[in-house]
Amino acid sequence: MAAVDVAGEFETIRRLFAPLAHPEWGRGLRDDVAVVPSRPGHDLVLTKDALVEGVHFLPTDPLDTVARKLMRVNLSDLAAKGAEPFGYLLACHWSERCGWPERMTFVDGLRADQKAFGVALLGGDTVVTPGPASFSMTLLGWTPKGRTVSRGGARVGDLVFVTGSIGDGWLGLQAAQGKLSLEPDRLAALQDHYRTPMPRLEFSDAIRDFASASIDVSDGLIADLGHIADTSGVRIEIDLELSPRSAAAQVWYDGRVDEQAALEKLVTGGDDYEIAFTARAADEAALRREADRRRLRLTRLGRVVAGQGIIARFAGQPVPFERTGFTHG
Amino acid sequence: MAAVDVAGEFETIRRLFAPLAHPEWGRGLRDDVAVVPSRPGHDLVLTKDALVEGVHFLPTDPLDTVARKLMRVNLSDLAAKGAEPFGYLLACHWSERCGWPERMTFVDGLRADQKAFGVALLGGDTVVTPGPASFSMTLLGWTPKGRTVSRGGARVGDLVFVTGSIGDGWLGLQAAQGKLSLEPDRLAALQDHYRTPMPRLEFSDAIRDFASASIDVSDGLIADLGHIADTSGVRIEIDLELSPRSAAAQVWYDGRVDEQAALEKLVTGGDDYEIAFTARAADEAALRREADRRRLRLTRLGRVVAGQGIIARFAGQPVPFERTGFTHG
Numbered sequence: 001m002a003a004v005d006v007a008g009e010f011e012t013i014r015r016l017f018a019p020l021a022h023p024e025w026g027r028g029l030r031d032d033v034a035v036v037p038s039r040p041g042h043d044l045v046l047t048k049d050a051l052v053e054g055v056h057f058l059p060t061d062p063l064d065t066v067a068r069k070l071m072r073v074n075l076s077d078l079a080a081k082g083a084e085p086f087g088y089l090l091a092c093h094w095s096e097r098c099g100w101p102e103r104m105t106f107v108d109g110l111r112a113d114q115k116a117f118g119v120a121l122l123g124g125d126t127v128v129t130p131g132p133a134s135f136s137m138t139l140l141g142w143t144p145k146g147r148t149v150s151r152g153g154a155r156v157g158d159l160v161f162v163t164g165s166i167g168d169g170w171l172g173l174q175a176a177q178g179k180l181s182l183e184p185d186r187l188a189a190l191q192d193h194y195r196t197p198m199p200r201l202e203f204s205d206a207i208r209d210f211a212s213a214s215i216d217v218s219d220g221l222i223a224d225l226g227h228i229a230d231t232s233g234v235r236i237e238i239d240l241e242l243s244p245r246s247a248a249a250q251v252w253y254d255g256r257v258d259e260q261a262a263l264e265k266l267v268t269g270g271d272d273y274e275i276a277f278t279a280r281a282a283d284e285a286a287l288r289r290e291a292d293r294r295r296l297r298l299t300r301l302g303r304v305v306a307g308q309g310i311i312a313r314f315a316g317q318p319v320p321f322e323r324t325g326f327t328h329g
Numbered sequence: 330m331a332a333v334d335v336a337g338e339f340e341t342i343r344r345l346f347a348p349l350a351h352p353e354w355g356r357g358l359r360d361d362v363a364v365v366p367s368r369p370g371h372d373l374v375l376t377k378d379a380l381v382e383g384v385h386f387l388p389t390d391p392l393d394t395v396a397r398k399l400m401r402v403n404l405s406d407l408a409a410k411g412a413e414p415f416g417y418l419l420a421c422h423w424s425e426r427c428g429w430p431e432r433m434t435f436v437d438g439l440r441a442d443q444k445a446f447g448v449a450l451l452g453g454d455t456v457v458t459p460g461p462a463s464f465s466m467t468l469l470g471w472t473p474k475g476r477t478v479s480r481g482g483a484r485v486g487d488l489v490f491v492t493g494s495i496g497d498g499w500l501g502l503q504a505a506q507g508k509l510s511l512e513p514d515r516l517a518a519l520q521d522h523y524r525t526p527m528p529r530l531e532f533s534d535a536i537r538d539f540a541s542a543s544i545d546v547s548d549g550l551i552a553d554l555g556h557i558a559d560t561s562g563v564r565i566e567i568d569l570e571l572s573p574r575s576a577a578a579q580v581w582y583d584g585r586v587d588e589q590a591a592l593e594k595l596v597t598g599g600d601d602y603e604i605a606f607t608a609r610a611a612d613e614a615a616l617r618r619e620a621d622r623r624r625l626r627l628t629r630l631g632r633v634v635a636g637q638g639i640i641a642r643f644a645g646q647p648v649p650f651e652r653t654g655f656t657h658g
């Protein structure tokens with residue numbers, strides 16, 4: 001029909017994607033399927049996220065960072081569930097601007113992150129679209145049988161934690177859109193966080209061992225903690241002032257007049273890809289040891305109480321939020 | 330950024346997709362991941378295909394048939410490999426025309442085919458796009474350990490077969506575009522084949538037991554047999570006149586002056602979703618019994634010889650083909 005693939009479907013697979021394939025399970029991308037042996041004593045964990053140009057990434061974002069972001073938002077889901085990723089399937093919907101050079105750039109990003117995170121390509125599809133480019137990934141991992149952490153295990157009395165810092169994803173998007181005035185190295189750090197967030201895979205086994213419920217922060221801290229509260233049938237209470245800020249976010253924050261409004265932006269912006277989770281109070285010391293051992297910042301935000309929904313306080317007073325926070329749609 | 334999801338991501342998941350979820354493994358679509366227990370003695374088989382509006386389906390195609398086609402082109406990949414499907418992940422990239430009624434229609438199609446083919450939704454992503462709608466599915470199945478049929482097992486002396494009939498996919502597309510003049514019921518049959526092809530899952534275990542190499546016919550019979558020849562390192566020789574035609578295709582064919590040109594269209598058009606495969610000559614009788622038992626048409630097209638590529642003859646003379654046949658890009 002309408003769209004013609006100037007670069008060629010078969011050539012794209014053979015020259016660009018086949019070198020990324022899992023040596024055995026991907027069948028060299030020369031078959032219709034991938035074949036993965038069962039892993040005794042383990043469950044298969046799957047997640048799928050899509051990125052659309054103009055919605056989840058900017059038309060000006062380099063395609064290697066788009067590939068890496070796609071990989072990382074999916075890795076982040078597995079990290080938050082305590083799973084160990086091993087492979088992925090990929091659907092590329094190339095727009096008309098995606099000729100050979102652009103596709104090679106995209107694959108460069110995949111290659112770098114495959115190496116960084118120890119995953120391999122299993123299969124997928126490459127098509128062209130007359131609209132904006134979009135990409136969809138199904139990521140696979142393993143957890144020991146029955147050990148995948150859910151959103152539903154938070155219990156009254158648990159504490160609420162988050163890894164790393166919150167708000168850099170949103171600030172990075174503002175920076176990429178030229179809406180922020182900060183020193184160049186601060187802007188660069190924030191843009192890097194927006195374009196290539198760091199999934200917390202190194203903390204994944206600690207989450208598996210100690211978290212009662214967990215989620216990765218993609219919709220925004222408030223919205224995602226709200227998902228835990230809803231699924232667990234509890235209320236989560238946090239103090240907004242405790243929300244952890246990176247050095248760059250702190251500089252931005254210090255320049256705001258309205259502290260509360262600034263905090264609200266940071267905790268609803270999303271795209272953080274940190275792990276928000278609950279854990280028994282008795283496990284806090286062990287969790288801090290695990291975090292320290294990995295030089296990972298770990299912040300206690302609040303606690304789990306009876307009730308429903310999420311209560312976020314600023315200066316001791318509850319702040320009303322639109323419950324869905326920011327959504328990509 | 331640009332696109333706003335009028336119908337709402339969370340509402341779409343909760344109201345439309347959650348009822349389709351696998352009762353246990355899909356976690357009610359209220360988590361970030363699906364969790365599938367390992368199946369001892371079995372391999373996991375995965376495939377992923379995407380459909381783009383204006384490329385793989387027409388803007389006028391009803392969305393329930395688009396959903397069913399997406400399901401069926403993926404099921405067809407598993408059927409051709411001898412695998413038993415059990416679940417899928419789905420990424421919906423809704424265009425602006427996809428409000429509630431359109432999404433409900435899409436989900437109606439999924440529901441019907443879930444029931445027909447015994448699969449359940451495991452997870453996915455729903456996003457909006459400012460461009461044309463597109464959909465991407467990752468389908469999962471099981472095969473007994475080590476038994477997944479590949480494209481690479483054809484050996485000199487094997488025979489070449491195809492299930493069902495060839496050319497209805499291409500004719501159906503012509504019919505849907507108003508380019509064919511045939512009786513209304515013929516046109517309807519062809520359009521149905523184009524919109525909701527029938528994956529040959531009922532023949533999947535026979536393929537697993539008897540095929541030396543196999544592929545589903547999506548790019549076109551010539552192109553797909555060419556894939557088997559390339560991967561197996563053999564030559565495939567077939568007679569074009571043997572290519573099986575449905576009743577509707579036969580009526581169309583009988584109206585052509587240039588028989589060879591007509592056959593070339595049918596064997597390169599693609600979108601057939603039959604299984605093309607090779608098997609030992611000694612297994613032909615057993616294969617025919619299996620096909621008869623299922624009332625499935627099975628046609629012997631030719632044989633496997635030493636050499637490379639595919640030779641298709643008309644009236645005894647080799648016909649030159651563009652090797653890639655029709656590709657969607």
